[in-house]
Amino acid sequence: MTRLVNPPDFSARRLSSLALTLVAAAVLSACSFIPKYERPIAPVAAQFPGPQPAAVAGAPSGADVAWREFIGDARLRELVALALQNNRDLRVATLNIEQVRAQYQIRRADQFPTIGLAASGNRQPDGAGGITSVYSVGLALSSWEIDFFGRIGSLKEAALAQYLASEEAQRAAQTSLVAAVASTWLSLQTNNELLALTESTVGTRDESLRLSKLRFDAGATSALDLRQAESLTAAAQSSLAQQRRLRALDLNALTLLVGQTPPAELLPVPPTMPAPVAATAAPTTASEVAVPTAPAPAASMLRDVPAGLPSDLLTRRADIRQAEQQLISANANIGAARAAFFPRISLTASAGTASSSLSGLFKDGSWGFTLAPQALLPIFDAGRNNANLQASNASRDIAVAQYEKAVQTAFREVADALAGSATLGDQLSAQELQARAEAERFRLAELRYRNGVASFLDVLDAQRSLFTTQQALAQTRLAQQQNQVNLYKALGGGWKE
Known part of the structure; x- marks a missing residue:
């Protein structure tokens, strides 16, 4: 999910909601299946x-x-x-x-999540004889597993x-x-x-x-x-x-x-x-x-x-x-x-600026974020988890x-x-x-x-x-x-x- 917002709206409300999401995930991750030790x-x-x-x-x-x-x-x-x-x-x-x-x-x-500075550029044909370019710079959180279980x-x-x-x-x-x-x-x-x-x-x-x-x-x-x-x-x-x-x-x-x-x-x-x-x-x-x-x-x-x-x-x-x-x-x-x-839940997210040209980075209207949660429930693993x-x-x-x-x-x-x-x-x-x-x-x-x-x-x-x-x-x-x-x-x- 991607959305472009104005800088004030992003820095105030979106960052706070993202922080609340991370805190809630940390609270929910208190579940443990460790047997009681005696x-x-x-x-x-x-x-x-x-x-x-x-x-x-x-x-x-x-x-x-x-x-x-x-x-x-x-x-x-x-x-x-x-x-x-x-x-x-x-x-x-x-x-x-x-x-x-x-x-x-x-x-x-x-x-804890691993956050890094990410920069990427992508140029590919648009099917009409032209070339589409996308450049982005920002903070990225890659595949953080939320430890629910x-x-x-x-x-x-x-x-x-x-x-x-x-x-x-x-x-x-x-x-x-x-x-x-x-x-x-x-x-x-x-x-x-x-x-x-x-x-x-x-x-x-x-x-x-x-x-x-x-x-x-x-x-x-x-x-x-x-x-x-x-x-x-x-x-x-x-x-x-x-x-x-x-x-x-x-x-x-x-x-x-x-x-x-x-x-x-x-x-x-x-x-x-x-x-x-x-x-x-x-x-x-x-x-x-x-x-x-x-x-x-x-x-x-x-x-x-x-x-x-x-x-x-x-x-x-x-x-x-x-x-x-x-x-x-x-x-x-x-x-x-x-x-x-049990399901393994991971989160990939990024926040920064994106533009079709390098000169358009860091301008008004180029700021945005992506949030991509994923849940994977094992159905068939040939008995690996049981073993x-x-x-x-x-x-x-x-x-x-x-x-x-x-x-x-x-x-x-x-x-x-x-x-x-x-x-x-x-x-x-x-x-x-x-x-x-x-x-x-x-x-x-x-x-x-x-x-x-x-x-x-x-x-x-x-x-x-x-x-x-x-x-x-x-x-x-x-x-x-x-x-x-x-x-x-x-x-x-x-x-x-």
Whole structure:
């Protein structure tokens, strides 16, 4: 429909009626076919299994403890901060937020008309031997879909949920990064201790091998004692090479996590070990026997956090909130698929000046507008809309299963960490008793051998058993510390500043 009017009439009445039409269309577009969202019932028990540490009155939950408060060592805190700045995986997760935010803004812009400046010219034969010319300049609104049935609004809600999910994914990535840096740093600290222990053990066994050779050359011992001493020395040297490799692997892992070579001043300080004492004279008492000792364990640097209830995980763990936002997005897509069964109403309009000659543009009487609404009701689409609705329903069911799996995984991770907290302490205490008993056994075996009461095989066996026990003690201590990190991560902590 086209009509030429005088400029005052067009600018006053027609523009106001067009604005009222657009407002009415926006009001009518409030209809939505998005199913009502209800959070699925968590498929887990109301309590975590097994004994749990007693909660301290007023103590915050694990998710409310910032990582700077959880980590007590200043060097490790600085290293974590460096990783949060330079880690590439976290950087990708942050950039994903910007990408998904832009997609959401595109969907939101679809609800509004796009108005541009349009200019056109058309020349064609008029059938009488002449040429007809039409020129126009003005504002144009092209194919704006009036969202009567909420299709575009549903797509916008789905894009918003995806944007919120990307934010939760970034927080989950930060939680994982904090835990990974802390666990790797603790592993490096333990491997430093084991490396120092192994180097001390190699020195002790080298001394034992030297004495065995002297006794064998003097005819005081058999070749069996000598070969046994050689075997234990070679085993210690093999362990030394293994510990050096494990330490190098920890450094490589930290380099990847931090995004650069970790500064030396932020790494764990290697422990100092006393030099092995050469046994040149036969001791007469057990206190005179030099026993290989393990380095003193580092002080605890991690804060204890209460576990809380499984229901807390639904609102505190970022990965669960991410899965829920993805479920909300899939639910909103169903509304868009339902709306596709109803008429799609679009509007094309323009307002400006038109004339049969370029010189006639912008003159009185050349102003006008066009308004061309269109409604398209799908009648036959070969089942496309129905298939799209079925796919949207299936996507929602998949998202429900993924959400429930995320809840179950979180429940299992917390339960595993609580099981470790309940048992690793007892295991560590028992191994400390065993290490003291093995140290006493070595002293007594060495004393008995030096006084000719026992064979050298007893000494070597006691030495081997002591080294194995000391290694296991250090590994258990590491497992206990890393279990604290895993519990903190499983509770959803680590990303709050």
